[in-house]
Amino acid sequence: MKKIIHLILTFAVSSQLFSQKLNIPIPNNPAVKVGTLKNGLKYYILKNAEPKNRMELRLVVNAGSVLETDAQQGLAHFMEHMNFNGTKNFPKNDLVNFLQKSGMKFGADLNASTGFDETIYQLQVPTDSIRLFERAFQILADWSSLATLDTAEINKERGIILEEERSRGKNAQSRIQQKLYPLLFNNSRYADRLPIGKVEILKTFNPEEIVKFYKDWYRTDLMAVIAVGDFDQEKVESLIQEKFSSLKAPKNAPKRTKYEIPPAAGTSVSLILDKEIPQTTFQMLTKLPREKTITQADYRTDIAENLYNQMLGNRLQEISKQPNAPFVFGIMSYSPFLASLDVFQAIVLPKNAEGLEKAIKAIIDEQERLKRFGFTKGELERAKKEYFTSVEKAYKEKDKTKSAAFVNGLVQNYLQGTSYTNADFRFEFTKNNLDGITLEEINAISKKIIKEENRVGIVIGSEKDKEKLPSEDKIRELINYKNPDLKPYEDDAILTPILEKIPEGTKVVSEKKIESIGVTELIFGNGAKVALKPTIFKNDQIIFSATSKGGTSLYNDVDYFSAEMASNIASQGGVSKLSDIQLDKALAGKVANVYTYVGELNEGIGGSTSPKDLETALQLMYAYVTQPRRDDEVVKNFLKNEKELLANSIKTLTPEKVFGDTISTTLYQNHPRRLPNKAEDVDKVNIDRAFEIYKERFADFSDFTFVFVGNFDIEKIKPLLEKYIGGLPSLKRQESFKDLNISKVKGKIEKNIYKGLEDKARVNLQFNGDFGYSEEELVNLDALAEILDIKLTEKLREEAGGVYTPSIRSSYEKLPKATYNLTISFGCSPANAEKLVQLTLDEIAKIKTNGPEKIDVEKVIAEEKRSIELQLKENGFWASYLLDQYSDGEDLNYILRFNNELIDKISIESVKKAANQFCDENMAKFVLLPEKK
Incomplete structure (x- = not known):
């Protein structure tokens, strides 16, 4: 008995000393x-x-x-x-x-x-x-x-x-x-x-x-x-x-009152319905007094709460992936709110209105499970790994962090008095204190934030579902529901490697350097090409991607939906012997993000990692394309969710959805592969065929091109690439995409769409057509869009006061045939729609006749130069640019000519020529107007 008392006293004293040790202010960044x-x-x-x-x-x-x-x-x-x-x-x-x-x-x-x-x-x-x-x-x-x-x-x-x-x-x-x-x-x-x-x-x-x-x-x-x-x-x-300094503070200025949100007793509930809401949701928010982060002890508490949120999010994501999941997705988190309040909130999206009660009970069950049983040691260990990785990454990137990332901390210090520390302190503090955060501390957070006072529960849904949705009394009953059969969470984590056998791979058979852009091309024994661009833009980032021609274009209409969903279906079950849930747990603390896709004209891979986790990412990539794990029950749940979401969106069509669908179907002349997806389309997906198509698309890497951009040494990563890319399957087949002859309608199209309750309109003007895809055309199409953005902002917004923000976008595709698009869109009053359309067309006519104003050309050139200056120092830009150039068979040095020559060639005459070429008779005008009374 004396020994037990001694242990209790020792723990109490050590806890007190620990609190005293951290009961000092968080040091602000001394560089500020x-x-x-x-x-x-x-x-x-x-x-x-x-x-x-x-x-x-x-x-x-x-x-x-x-x-x-x-x-x-x-x-x-x-x-x-x-x-x-x-x-x-x-x-x-x-x-x-x-x-x-x-x-x-x-x-x-x-x-x-x-x-x-x-x-x-x-x-x-x-x-x-x-x-x-x-x-x-x-x-x-x-x-x-x-x-x-x-x-x-x-x-x-x-x-x-x-x-x-x-x-x-x-x-x-x-x-x-x-x-x-x-x-x-x-x-x-x-x-x-x-x-x-x-x-x-x-x-x-x-x-x-x-x-x-x-x-x-x-x-x-x-x-x-x-x-x-x-x-x-x-x-x-x-x-x-x-x-x-010369600005004077006013005398007798009014007091800056700090307003509060008073607490409310118990739980308030509400059922909110609207004709244009397609999806039912449940939200529950508990408002709590804000805890300020001032001392290092407070900072330690913040870390514990971050771990709590992370584990909670992982649990809900895991539930949503299970067969017969009670909801499509759920969110629970503890975070700052408003007016000196924090909030613990829960949001859940059921599959449909009929499934709302089940979804609410599931989210309430998870809150109660936390209160009764807490988290597990395994969950905490994984959360700590994830948290430390994020802090370590910020530390490694401290000299490459963009200025914008520092601003918010300084803003909040001024407005809220919060600290603004630096990456060094965060890293050292986390390294010294993370391990000491106990499961008991984490589980105690539930008692602090899961309360029944000052709580609000809301169901938001469509008026069409009114009869299916619970009354406010029923909502209150569901919130207070207690499941007598609740059991502790079972942590399904297994220690199995991503790959049971490492591939032998093939060696590099040729190497080519493109010095002008700092790229090295490697060809492996299996035919795969890899383009490597080492950079120092980030210390802890590598971005990679890959593409090959083919895609859904190779499959007939019967197989189309199976092909379109193939990569989503293949990813649901995880890889090798690891389920998707187990895979997430196995990757805890790793920076290894990989996805695959099957597009219309190609299939490909994308991913990002850190230098230390590159091999893990490559193993994951290899496993996704060679060893996808099939789990039909999980796939059926995924497809069921997709079908329900589509059914809900079609049942309550929003004005925006109707407008977008009408534009697409009209422009593409009701081509079956451009029609909006319907719930019944999900029934056309054959799981067996989807897996066959996925395996076909990733059966031959002899025609794949990979791009790697980031912080790596070429010679050091070659052995990894030889194993995991050189070891990918190769059939040496000659394959390309199939031109499906999907083209936009020619000529002049005008269509009014009547949908919506409010007094608002939406205008969408589109110019489409074929073009030569020359460098001059690409540069001047973009320049024309930028000049129209300047002029229409002046004319429609500043002078006419008729719009908030016009949107002008240019785009182009080389394959399957070179086409361009110039879209002008804006919202306005229905009464002003035609007048503003005419003002838009008048501005285009002026540019076609006289060319743009000189000052606008100068603005565009200046903006382009400033923009490209930043883009050329971004890994993401280079990864996207290189993959596009390889995919389209374009010159890799184009970006250098664009930056050094082509921007300066933008002129009044070149933009005038572009306006006459691209703003021709192929114009479609769509106007969304409110429903006729």
Whole structure:
């Protein structure tokens, strides 16, 4: 007895000492320079070399929609827009024009967002131009206090804001949110201050109201400037002091009230129905007091909670993969919420409305199973491996981490007071403390977060399913359901290697270097070609892919659906002797992601890994294509889920789905391989035939081309490639795809589609046709799309106030025959649709007649140069580019000519020629309009 008491006392003392040891602040990243000006403005400066010659800037305003008066609802967001419509040093649209001429793109490099509690402006700016570098800080200063707020500009912007509200607010999701938020936010200030505001106020507010909001809340004591990038820190600090020190903090400014969401007793429930929601879901949220992460003990708790979420996610994913799974997918997690609250949430998607009760019971069962039995040692060990791998990866990439990755931590420090540490601390702390986190600690989290107070349970579904869905009383009963027969989780993990026998492989039979782009081509004894591009863009990344011609085009219509689903079906059962669930567990802590696909014209492989896990990834790739494990029960469950999801989507067709399907079927003239998938199509899948097709597609690697890009040494990885790629099967067959003669309709097509409840329209204009696929055509088609993006944003948005954001996309394919597509789409008021279409066609006609304006050509050239400068330093870009060039039989050096010659050849005449070539009589116009009353 004395020995037991001694052990208890020893444990208590050691726990106390442990808590004291970590009861110290988390060290902030010492490389970040932090300061506060006399006027209260705070700044954070961090020198970071990636990407080179770029910096990320943020102006953070600790004010959002929650601070609006009743008469100002929507004006916090409106103010965000107005800062792009004229400031002291950048009148009207000069700001956007200036940045576009400097190679920046609106949306990607220049943007802003408004939330309930904050407004954040962002710039990504080149630092190799002194003028642009210095002007960027003037832009932030102008946003902070020098907006002109011209009445004429305000009135012009109303239409754009209303179109944003139309595009985001007039849909089923928004209607559901309007019913959900009062319940979720417990009728607090947050429920009545959605950032988009109220339409009537946006239409009629007095401009004095937005001026008052700006003066009240855009002030230096509520602002921070964040700068992260490739620059001189001292120079940046000097610029911040120069541009912001003269700004005065207002006297007698209103107090920045911090609003809360009051707790609600017990569990509130709601059944929310809508005519345009195709899928039933159940959500349950428990709101909990926020736990701030200040001390190292708090940080250790955060790690434990991360492990908890990870294990919980793994369990639910495992359930969804089982035969006769009770749901298609489920999510449970503990995370930050809003207004000083955290939330434990559960979301589950049943197969259909009839299966909702079973799905809810399953998710409630898992919560109860956690409370009663907790997690297992095996689950925790795997979660620790996964967590440590992610931390270790960030540590290895610390000198290659992009500046944007550091920004959010600094933003949250300013707004929430959270720490911003660095990769060194995270790695060392994790290495020293991860093993000490016990299963008892993890299981104790359930008692902290699985509560029956301040909880909300919601079922969202289609009005068509109303009779099948539970009443609110029934929802409450299901939430409180307790399964008396609940058993502990059984951990099905086995220690079996991915491959029982390592292939002998074949040697390299030829080697060729393409010095200009740093590529080495290897040919192996089995005929497989491998293109290797070693890079130093990332320290811990290798991306690989492979392709071969063939695909579903080789199979007749009877086999089409089996062929189309072949790779999905083959992947369901896992590999070799490992089920898909067991395989996930076997790969815990490994960075080895591999997938296969069977497309229309080709079949292929994709994957990513780290240098240390390359052999594991290659083994996994080898196993997927040579030893797929067949599990018919799992496959039948997968197909059943697919069928139910399709049936639900067809039963409640959303306007967007009807519109998209109509465009596709019309353009492709109802070709059977371009029709929307239907539930009955799943019944056409033959599992035996799908496996046969999969094996046929990956039976011969003599015509496959592999591409590897990343951090590796060619000579060191050759032996691995010889085994796992040189060892792949080879039949030396001569094979290509089959041209199915699927072509888009010629001539002029016009079609109106009437679907939807709201007063909103969607316009889709498409120009399609054949072309020569020459370098000149490729470059100028893209340039034409970029110029149309600039002009239509000016004409449709800024001048007409008729759209929020037009979308212009160009695309092209070389195989089976060279075709192009130019698509222009936008949302608008039904009353304005035809007028805006005509404005669009007028702009195209101007370019066809006169060519584009010189300034727009200069903007496109600048944007292209800035964009390609970054892309050429991305592994992902090179992996995609090389595979495409090999697949299409194109010159690998094209990218060098594009960067060094072809961009500069874009001209008024070349774009004019492209407009006349690509915007011809082959035009299809589709307009989605609300249903006729």
